[in-house]
Amino acid sequence: MRIGPQYGATRRGLLRAGLGGALVAGAAPAEKSRVVIARDPALRAGAPDSGRVLKLLDHAMQSFWGGDSPMDAWKRAVRPGESVGLKVNCLSGKGAATSPVLVEAICERLQQAGIPQKDIVIWDRLNSDLESAGYRVASRTDRIRCIGNDAVGYGTELEIYGSAGSLLSNTLTRTCDAVINLPVLKDHGIAGVTLALKNLFGAIHNPNKYHTNAGDPYVADVNMFPPIRQKVRFTICDALTAQYEGGPSYMPQWSWPFNGLMVARDPVAMDYTGWQILERKRAEKGMKTLREMKREPVYIATAAGHGLGINDPQRIDVVEV
Amino acid sequence: MDRRVFLQALALPCLGAVESDARFTVEARFYDKLPYKKIKCKLCPRECAIDDRERGYCGVRENRGGTYYSLVHSRVCAAHVDPIEKKPLFHFLPGSMAFSVATAGCNVNCKMCQNWDISQSRPEQVTSTFISPQNLAGLAGRSQCPSIAYTYSEPVVACEYVLDSAEAGRAAGVKSVVISGGYVQEEPLKQLCRRVDAIKIDVKAFTDKFYKEIVNGDLKAVLNTLVAIRKSGVWNEVVYLVIPTLNDSDDEFRGLARWMNAELGPDVPLHFSQFHPDYLLKNLPVTPVPTLERAKAICDAEGLHYVYIGNVPGHPAESTWCPKCRRVVVERAGFTVRALHLDKGKCRFCHQAIPGIWEG
Numbered sequence: 001m002r003i004g005p006q007y008g009a010t011r012r013g014l015l016r017a018g019l020g021g022a023l024v025a026g027a028a029p030a031e032k033s034r035v036v037i038a039r040d041p042a043l044r045a046g047a048p049d050s051g052r053v054l055k056l057l058d059h060a061m062q063s064f065w066g067g068d069s070p071m072d073a074w075k076r077a078v079r080p081g082e083s084v085g086l087k088v089n090c091l092s093g094k095g096a097a098t099s100p101v102l103v104e105a106i107c108e109r110l111q112q113a114g115i116p117q118k119d120i121v122i123w124d125r126l127n128s129d130l131e132s133a134g135y136r137v138a139s140r141t142d143r144i145r146c147i148g149n150d151a152v153g154y155g156t157e158l159e160i161y162g163s164a165g166s167l168l169s170n171t172l173t174r175t176c177d178a179v180i181n182l183p184v185l186k187d188h189g190i191a192g193v194t195l196a197l198k199n200l201f202g203a204i205h206n207p208n209k210y211h212t213n214a215g216d217p218y219v220a221d222v223n224m225f226p227p228i229r230q231k232v233r234f235t236i237c238d239a240l241t242a243q244y245e246g247g248p249s250y251m252p253q254w255s256w257p258f259n260g261l262m263v264a265r266d267p268v269a270m271d272y273t274g275w276q277i278l279e280r281k282r283a284e285k286g287m288k289t290l291r292e293m294k295r296e297p298v299y300i301a302t303a304a305g306h307g308l309g310i311n312d313p314q315r316i317d318v319v320e321v
Numbered sequence: 322m323d324r325r326v327f328l329q330a331l332a333l334p335c336l337g338a339v340e341s342d343a344r345f346t347v348e349a350r351f352y353d354k355l356p357y358k359k360i361k362c363k364l365c366p367r368e369c370a371i372d373d374r375e376r377g378y379c380g381v382r383e384n385r386g387g388t389y390y391s392l393v394h395s396r397v398c399a400a401h402v403d404p405i406e407k408k409p410l411f412h413f414l415p416g417s418m419a420f421s422v423a424t425a426g427c428n429v430n431c432k433m434c435q436n437w438d439i440s441q442s443r444p445e446q447v448t449s450t451f452i453s454p455q456n457l458a459g460l461a462g463r464s465q466c467p468s469i470a471y472t473y474s475e476p477v478v479a480c481e482y483v484l485d486s487a488e489a490g491r492a493a494g495v496k497s498v499v500i501s502g503g504y505v506q507e508e509p510l511k512q513l514c515r516r517v518d519a520i521k522i523d524v525k526a527f528t529d530k531f532y533k534e535i536v537n538g539d540l541k542a543v544l545n546t547l548v549a550i551r552k553s554g555v556w557n558e559v560v561y562l563v564i565p566t567l568n569d570s571d572d573e574f575r576g577l578a579r580w581m582n583a584e585l586g587p588d589v590p591l592h593f594s595q596f597h598p599d600y601l602l603k604n605l606p607v608t609p610v611p612t613l614e615r616a617k618a619i620c621d622a623e624g625l626h627y628v629y630i631g632n633v634p635g636h637p638a639e640s641t642w643c644p645k646c647r648r649v650v651v652e653r654a655g656f657t658v659r660a661l662h663l664d665k666g667k668c669r670f671c672h673q674a675i676p677g678i679w680e681g
Contacts, residue, residue, distance in 0.1 A: 091374060132374075150445050158600070165432075165601045189372060206441050208380040209430045212537065246357065249372040 033269035033310040034317045036064040037239075037262050045240040045257035053240070054105040056261055060236070061109070063321045064263040071112055077234060078178060080114030083121065085176035085231075089183050089199050089238075090124045090133035095250030097133030098182045098238045102261070106180065106236070107144055122146040123171045125202045147171065154205045164221035166204035168228075178233045181267070185239035185258060185274050187247035191215035192290045192297030194248055195274045196235040196267035197223050197308075214295045220303035223267065229308075235270050237262035244281040256281065268309025269316045271300045276313075344451055345396035345444065347481055349382050349389040351509050358387035365428045365477060365504050366542040379478040380443040381426035393424035393479045397457075398439050398449040402464050404656035408472060408500050409592050409631055410558055411641060412677025413519045415651050416658035419498060420461035423473035424482060425449070428504050429538040431525060432601035433564060440474040454482070454489035461495045467681045468518070472500035480509050487516035496681070503546035504538050510546060514553035519678065521558045522547055526568035527577040535567060535602075544580065551585045556678050558590040560631070563608045563616055565596065574616045578623035587626045588676045593617055595632035610636070646671035 038060035043052055058070035065073035078084055086106060088098035103122060110120055118141060124130055127137045127148035138146045152175075154167040172179065183199035190211045191198055197219050201207035204225075210218030223229065239262055245254035258277070264270040275297055279289060290296045304311040351363040358373040362382060369377035371384040381393045403421045405414055425447050427440035434440055439447050452460065461469045469490050476483045476499050487497035496518040503522040505513075513520070524543060525536050532540040550557045561577065563569050581589060593616045595608045613630045617638055620628045630638035634655040641651035648670045652660040662669040666679045 092372075093374065129374075154446065160601060165437075189370070205443070205446055206380065208376050208378055208443070209441065209537075211378070247372075249358070249374065251357065 032315045032317050033264065033266035034064065034319060035262060035264040035266075035269050035273045036060055037260055037273075037318060037320045038063060039258070039260040039320070041259055043240060043257070043259040045259050048099065048101050048240055050101050050104065053099070053101050054108065057102065057105045057109065057236070059321060060261040060263045063319060064234075070109065074109050074113035077180075078110060078113055078115055081119075082115065082177040083119045083175055084110055084115050085171060085179040086120070086122045087179050087181050087199060087202060087232075088122055088124050088130070088133070088135070089194070089202065090129040090135065091202075092248045092250050093129075093132040094134055095241070095252065095255070096184060096186055096243060096248060098184055099240055100134045102236075102238050102240065103135075103182065106182075117144045118142050120144045121171060121175055123152075123169070123202075124148055125207075126150045149202070149205075159225040159227070161224040162217055162221035164204075164210060164218050164225075166206050166222065166225070168205075168225065169203045172203045172231060173227050176231055179231045181232050181235040183235065183237050184242075185237055185260075185262070185277065186243040187245050187254070187278055188295070188297075189247060190295060191219065191299065192295040193271065193275045193278055195237060196264070196270040197299065197303055198271075200228050200232065203228060214298060216297075216299040217302045219297075219299035220306050220308065223303060223308055224306055232267070234263065234265045235267055237264075237270060237274060239274075239277075242277070242281070244278045244285065245287060266309035266316075268300060268303045268311050270309075271297070271303070272311040272313070273316060273318055275300065342392065342445065345394050345449075346390050346392055347394040349391045350481055350484075350512075351506065352389040354387060358384070360384050360387065360389045362389065363506055364480065364509055365506060366539055367428060367504075376443070377428075379426045379428045379475070381424070381478050391479065391481045392444050393426060394482045394485070395451050395453050395457075396424050396444050396449045396479075396482075397422050397452045398425050398444070398447045399423040399473050400452070400460075402466060403470065403472075405468065405470070405498070406653060406656040406658070408470055408498065408521055409560065409594075409629070410498060410519055410521055410556075411590055411592070411629060411651065411653075412558065412627070412675070412679075413498065413556055414467055414496075414678060414681055415653075415661060417468065417681070418464070418466045419468045419470035419472075420457070420464050420466035420495075421470040421472050422452070422457065423471070424476075424479040425474060426478045427475035427502070428478050429475070429502055429536050431502075431537075432535050433562065433596060433598075434600045435597070436473045437600040454486040455493075457486050458489040458493040458495050461490065462493055466495070468496040468498050470498045470500060475502055475504075477501055477505045477509070477513075480505075480513065484512055484516055487513075491516065502536075502538065503543040505542075505546055507545075507549065510549055511553070514550060514555045517555060519556040519558070520550050521560060522550070523560050523562065524577065525562065526564075527573045527580070528568070531568050535564075544584070548584050551589070557585075558592065559585075560592045560594055561616075562594045562596050563613055564602065565605050565608055565612065567605070569608070569612050569616070571615070571619060574619040575623060578620040578625050582624050587624050589625075590627040590629060591620060591625055592629045592631045593620075595630075597632070614638070641675065643668040643671060643673050643675065645673035650675055
């Protein structure tokens with residue numbers, strides 16, 4: 001099994017990626033991080049055609065992971081025998097949640113890559129959140145599961161890092177060997193943006209405690225919990241429809257069809273890149289910057305300081321395909 | 322106390338019954354509606370601005386389509402029959418038992434919280450059972466508890482339940498006491514003061530830095546609460562958990578004593594409690610008893626009349642001493658009252674009035 005490097009194709013990069021949990025703050029890698037943005041202008045983001053979404057996903061995955069075919073790319077990302085969690089973002093319901101059409105496409109490719117249905121679990125905080133976003137809750141263990149933390153529960157031992165102390169979802173700690181993080185490209189009224197890093201608030205029991213100070217340093221601290229660092233393998237950001245203001249609730253007046261998917265292993269590079277996309281849209285619409293709105297996502301820089309990834313634009317390769 | 326009632330009360334946390342969410346959901350009081358189905362919570366000074374489908378910092382109040390709901394009305398996650406001294410309230414019906422209940426949630430996040438498993442959880446994450454205000458008052462009465470204590474977590478975030486239960490208790494002849502961090506806005510506090518009989522407030526430290534870094538709260542807001550309670554006439558006691566290196570300086574003890582003396586008067590009891598490592602502060606030791614004695618000595622010297630040492634069973638400073646004749650008027654050992662030398666609230670030896678609520 002080949003795992004593509006997060007920071008580059010060097011042996012050192014590979015070791016860093018594999019030993020993510022052992023990285024120390026300040027030991028920023030010299031390599032660049034890569035973020036692939038794949039877009040299909042004809043997608044019709046509001047009601048996307050499943051075939052086009054699958055094609056876009058293939059394009060994004062192959063562009064990021066390499067290989068001769070999309071399946072080649074998926075086989076670099078996951079391995080048979082692993083239980084793969086899909087951490088969707090459903091709190092805001094339809095319109096501002098991870099698209100079920102995208103998740104369906106991912107499940108199809110996972111199965112073709114050798115992950116049987118019983119080893120795939122779609123999860124978020126609450127069953128009701130999943131349902132409101134258009135998912136059907138399913139707990140049978142011989143099929144693809146789709147289940148909220150409220151039904152599965154949380155561990156009893158606190159994970160502690162910096163200012164954060166939380167119980168972790170049993171789905172993350174007990175069920176999943178690997179997690180594909182599936183946030184949505186959108187604004188957040190308190191934390192500035194909610195992308196790869198903040199989507200992991202859905203893995204803890206007390207996210208309500210960590211929104212003060214625009215989520216800094218809490219978002220970064222939560223992402224330092226070892227089960228999160230070790231299991232979240234990469235991110236596919238649902239940017240079919242993006243939202244530049246009024247989030248995390250769905251606000252159609254501030255949404256636009258970005259018609260894209262973003263793929264990265266480095267969650268910090270993903271967040272930085274997504275943040276800049278939202279800022280550009282805000283500027284285009286004549287809106288103030290998130291800094292001026294006093295909700296700049298400073299936690300992204302804090303996460304970089306923790307060694308979780310790169311937020312220096314000079315060291316992020318944004319590949320648009 | 323009837324054994325069945327006692328067992329019933331104690332068994333609540335392990336009943337394992339998961340109740341439907343709707344049963345515990347009532348529209349919240351104290352909030353403003355904002356555009357785009359947002360709301361602003363007006364319960365505590367944090368004033369969370371909350372999007373549709375989101376909750377505030379406390380995790381127990383939720384915006385549903387632009388209407389704000391409490392999710393913890395009658396949703397009791399812990400119930401015990403405790404000595405009132407355990408709250409601690411030392412000048413309130415000494416030697417009596419308090420029917421003590423909690424609901425999930427808290428509006429701060431103290432790193433030393435002893436009850437973090439319920440205070441820092443959302444209601445659906447802990448096992449709870451339905452106890453209506455009327456049933457709560459009835460349970461307290463049948464357990465021979467003259468009071469209900471809203472305690473363990475933060476009652477302010479369940480204020481709708483507390484207000485309704487205090488009213489039901491009053492109708493049934495049962496008093497109510499609130500054990501709180503005091504992080505609450507003026508209007509809900511006023512309503513609490515109208516309905517409850519005593520409030521114990523934790524002053525977690527006497528510096529803004531501690532409140533910011535360890536509590537995620539605001540000292541000034543808590544001091545305002547204390548002044549408001551004092552003005553309301555509701556019986557009030559103050560607890561200060563002394564944590565080695567974080568809030569144990571002479572200046573801090575002196576500052577607190579001077580502020581209390583000036584703003585609340587010398588008769589409000591002040592309890593210095595011993596810290597035990599827990600939650601996010603497991604790296605610090607238990608408070609040495611001499612530190613607690615130093616705190617008491619400083620506050621005594623500043624003129625406070627009733628300064629206690631808590632969590633140190635058998636310490637002489639657990640007892641109430643008459644400030645005039647210096648004799649023990651309420652002798653305590655741990656949570657047990659061993660002797661009561663009071664006649665109608667006055668020292669039996671010198672007839673000095675001892676403030677408090679001594680009879681039901």
